Amino acid sequence: MPIRTAIVEDEPELRKMIVSLLQEDPDYNVVAEFAEGAPAVAAIPDLAADVALVDIGLPDMSGIDVIRALKARCPACSVLVFTTFGDEKTVTAALESGADGYLLKGTSREELKRDIRSLQDGGSPLSPMIARKLLDRLRAEPERRRSADTEAVLTAREQQVLEMIAKGFSYSETSKICGISATTVHTHLKSIYRKLEVHSKTEAVYEARRRSLIG
Numbered sequence: 001m002p003i004r005t006a007i008v009e010d011e012p013e014l015r016k017m018i019v020s021l022l023q024e025d026p027d028y029n030v031v032a033e034f035a036e037g038a039p040a041v042a043a044i045p046d047l048a049a050d051v052a053l054v055d056i057g058l059p060d061m062s063g064i065d066v067i068r069a070l071k072a073r074c075p076a077c078s079v080l081v082f083t084t085f086g087d088e089k090t091v092t093a094a095l096e097s098g099a100d101g102y103l104l105k106g107t108s109r110e111e112l113k114r115d116i117r118s119l120q121d122g123g124s125p126l127s128p129m130i131a132r133k134l135l136d137r138l139r140a141e142p143e144r145r146r147s148a149d150t151e152a153v154l155t156a157r158e159q160q161v162l163e164m165i166a167k168g169f170s171y172s173e174t175s176k177i178c179g180i181s182a183t184t185v186h187t188h189l190k191s192i193y194r195k196l197e198v199h200s201k202t203e204a205v206y207e208a209r210r211r212s213l214i215g
Contacts, residue, residue, distance in 0.1 A: 002029035003120050006049040008040040008066060009033070009082070010059050014105070018053065018082075021109050028113070037061040045074040051116055054099075056083040056090060064093050071098030078119045082112075088133055101125040154192060154213055161188045163214050166205045 005028055009015040015033055022028035031047045034040040037058040044052055052070055056063035067079050080101040081094050091102055101119050103112070104127040115125035126134070154162065157178070164174040175182045193199060196207045208214045 002027055003116060004029050004031045004048060004050045005116065006031055006040065006044050006047060006052045006077075007033040008037060008052060008054045008058065008063070010035045010055060010057070017109075018112070021113065022116075025113065028116070035059070037063065037066040041066055041069040041073070044070060044077065049074070049077050050120055051078045051080055053080050053082050053116070056081060056085045056094065064090075064097050067094060067099050068097040080116060080119050080125070082107075086127075086129055086133070088137065091130055091133060092137075102130045103127050104129060154195065154208070158188050158192050158195075159214060161185055162192055162204060162208055165189075165201050166209075166214060 078100040081099045084105050118125045175185045198204045
């Protein structure tokens with residue numbers, strides 16, 4: 001069966017080129033074309049489209065919102081972004097909204113047809129530049145996590161309190177060992193929970209050990 005494709009592109013000449021490219025190939029069937037996002041969101045769910053080719057820079061609404069709406073209303077329709085926007089923020093937003101592939105304009109005609117076919121076959125086509133950005137982001141992620149971890153540095157007293165709790169001492173025993181009141185122990189624990197983004201002493205001990213904040 002031909003791949004039922006909907007085109008959402010505001011540039012008339014480019015939209016006409018894409019429609020002509022696909023219609024001249026029996027493996028593709030353009031079921032609709034749109035210059036704006038809102039009409040596309042309203043119509044595509046009823047068209048049984050296999051693939052929606054969506055630009056990000058539309059005149060009436062963001063292509064990101066179009067992607068999100070289409071994936072919510074017709075999850076079986078694959079969304080392939082075809083745009084000039086290649087910055088990390090836009091790419092990430094599109095993929096997080098449900099885009100199944102991301103191509104930059106300038107892709108050759110044959111590559112575009114190939115990538116639509118790949119999408120229909122279960123692939124996730126990406127322009128080389130987009131793939132590189134995603135790889136760079138993944139490589140930088142461990143460093144980002146380490147930076148987040150260092151932001152949750154405990155004070156010496158908080159570390160001492162948590163060390164006592166980790167060893168199984170009660171709050172009253174901890175207060176005596178540390179020479180502070182039980183109320184102060186609770187105050188330190190609340191601060192520890194907030195810094196480590198946890199909600200119990202068990203979670204606090206686990207997270208602090210994971211981050212090598214206590215032994």
